[in-house]
Amino acid sequence: MSQLGALARIIADGVADIQAKCAARDVVYPTPDVLCDPASDAVQNEFSSQAAPVIAAAYQLIATLSHPQPFLLGMGLWGYFPTALAFIDAAYVPDILMEAGGKGMHVNDIAAYTKSSQPDLDPGRILRFLATRHIFEEVAPDVFRNTRLSSGMSVNKSVKEILKSPLGRWDGSNGVAAIVSLNGNENMKTASYLVETLFNPIAGHSEEPSEAAFQQAHRTPLPCYEWLEQPENIASLRKFPNAMRATTHYNSDTAVKQGFEWDKLPEGSLVVDVAGGIGNLTMALAGTHKHLRYVVQDRPAVINAAHDHWKQNMPGAVERGMVRLEAHDMFDLQYITDATVFVMRYTTHNWSDKYALKFLQRLRDASCPDTTLIIIDGISDYLCRDGSDVDDIPGATKTPAPAPLLPYPDSVIGWGYPMDLNMLAMMNCQERTIGEFVTLLKGAGWKIDRICRFEAPLPQQIICSPL
Numbered sequence: 001m002s003q004l005g006a007l008a009r010i011i012a013d014g015v016a017d018i019q020a021k022c023a024a025r026d027v028v029y030p031t032p033d034v035l036c037d038p039a040s041d042a043v044q045n046e047f048s049s050q051a052a053p054v055i056a057a058a059y060q061l062i063a064t065l066s067h068p069q070p071f072l073l074g075m076g077l078w079g080y081f082p083t084a085l086a087f088i089d090a091a092y093v094p095d096i097l098m099e100a101g102g103k104g105m106h107v108n109d110i111a112a113y114t115k116s117s118q119p120d121l122d123p124g125r126i127l128r129f130l131a132t133r134h135i136f137e138e139v140a141p142d143v144f145r146n147t148r149l150s151s152g153m154s155v156n157k158s159v160k161e162i163l164k165s166p167l168g169r170w171d172g173s174n175g176v177a178a179i180v181s182l183n184g185n186e187n188m189k190t191a192s193y194l195v196e197t198l199f200n201p202i203a204g205h206s207e208e209p210s211e212a213a214f215q216q217a218h219r220t221p222l223p224c225y226e227w228l229e230q231p232e233n234i235a236s237l238r239k240f241p242n243a244m245r246a247t248t249h250y251n252s253d254t255a256v257k258q259g260f261e262w263d264k265l266p267e268g269s270l271v272v273d274v275a276g277g278i279g280n281l282t283m284a285l286a287g288t289h290k291h292l293r294y295v296v297q298d299r300p301a302v303i304n305a306a307h308d309h310w311k312q313n314m315p316g317a318v319e320r321g322m323v324r325l326e327a328h329d330m331f332d333l334q335y336i337t338d339a340t341v342f343v344m345r346y347t348t349h350n351w352s353d354k355y356a357l358k359f360l361q362r363l364r365d366a367s368c369p370d371t372t373l374i375i376i377d378g379i380s381d382y383l384c385r386d387g388s389d390v391d392d393i394p395g396a397t398k399t400p401a402p403a404p405l406l407p408y409p410d411s412v413i414g415w416g417y418p419m420d421l422n423m424l425a426m427m428n429c430q431e432r433t434i435g436e437f438v439t440l441l442k443g444a445g446w447k448i449d450r451i452c453r454f455e456a457p458l459p460q461q462i463i464c465s466p467l
């Protein structure tokens with residue numbers, strides 16, 4: 001069979017399989033006109049592994065059918081997608097259109113909500129650009145309504161409430177609008193300086209978080225996390241911890257009920273969420289595993305914000321002592337020496353080996369023989385077949401997809417590979433392969449016992465014990 005035929009077959013068979021399974025369960029797979037809600041989200045989550053090869057094949061079909069020149073010309077302008085998405089968050093469009101309902105709203109009426117801040121702008125151009133990829137639908141000239149994809153950016157608040165506190169719009173939301181805004185603003189500015197930074201004789205080889213493209217883009221000598229805390233960057237600081245919630249919130253039940261056996265830990269075991277932000281992971285864990293005690297550690301400014309977050313979203317947990325929120329620099333001596341679990345989510349990817357070694361060693365110094373370290377992060381795969389650099393750790397190897405697909409469909413669906421470049425640009429750091437994790441963790445006195453795999457784009461759990 002031709003490659004085109006094989007790709008078309010994967011798509012046709014995969015769709016038929018999903019539809020048959022949905023029919024057997026008496027559910028309908030959501031179409032673009034079905035706005036996000038818990039029931040339709042659950043159906044999509046349930047069939048994500050069946051959808052993955054279909055999506056990967058569809059991308060490959062596009063790459064096969066497209067003439068390279070128009071494909072590359074178009075791809076060169078894809079950077080405007082994050083910008084356009086950041087704009088629609090800043091103009092509250094998904095939530096305005098939520099209130100408008102199925103008939104949609106004229107762009108002039110959409111713009112009226114934020115008129116003072118965007119007097120000469122024609123948001124119709126931005127919405128139309130996104131509608132070419134099914135984010136919004138133009139139902140009449142200059143009249144748009146939400147689609148399933150654009151509704152995914154709703155912060156689930158009334159427009160009145162948003163207008164009362166624009167910076168608070170991401171608080172308590174699922175975080176998607178916040179991360180989209182982060183990518184389209186702070187991260188896009190940074191991305192545009194990556195090429196010249198990489199060719200810079202010093203910065204191009206640096207492991208320092210203060211010598212990345214970020215510093216050039218934002219005209220600052222400060223590393224990202226210090227820059228965030230400057231008074232003029234208050235909006236970014238407000239956005240960042242909310243953005244972190246987006247990565248698992250849509251499927252947080254799976255993230256805390258599968259993988260590591262939290263439910264089997266003895267009553268009162270202490271879980272320390274190191275660099276835990278405002279406690280997004282801990283809140284999901286604490287909601288499900290009520291028999292455990294938790295500590296969330298982060299920078300003082302983040303812990304300040306965490307107190308409000310917990311008061312609003314899980315009142316009583318801190319007051320009852322189930323959760324402690326503590327300012328702690330992870331590069332300092334770790335004073336908690338009776339942790340059952342140290343967990344770090346999306347933190348090792350923020351640091352080059354030079355720095356990651358330091359904080360992993362701090363945790364090793366504070367661990368007991370039966371302490372478990374759980375690294376929750378993406379794991380990069382080589383994109384060739386037989387490219388695994390470690391196969392003797394349970395969970396390390398993945399079953400490759402059949403040719404002609406790339407070996408791992410999640411390389412297309414997840415955000416691991418663009419995130420790797422984002423890490424490079426923001427802080428001279430990286431996503432890692434399993435082999436790279438093995439070396440890094442061994443250097444800090446940890447051994448990987450097993451890897452609990454999750455469907456992309458959920459991050460993986462690397463379960464470690466002291467060497």
Ligand SMILES: C[S@@+](CC[C@H](N)C(=O)[O-])C[C@H]1O[C@@H](n2cnc3c(N)ncnc32)[C@H](O)[C@@H]1O
Pocket residue numbers: 225244245274275276277278279280281297298299302328329330331344345346347350
């Ligand atoms: C990518 S975020 C992940 C946050 C959290 N683990 C989550 O998954 O939501 C990395 C976190 O590291 C924190 N951080 C950066 N430097 C730190 C330091 N020296 N000590 C403690 N936390 C730090 C940041 O404030 C931020 O909250």
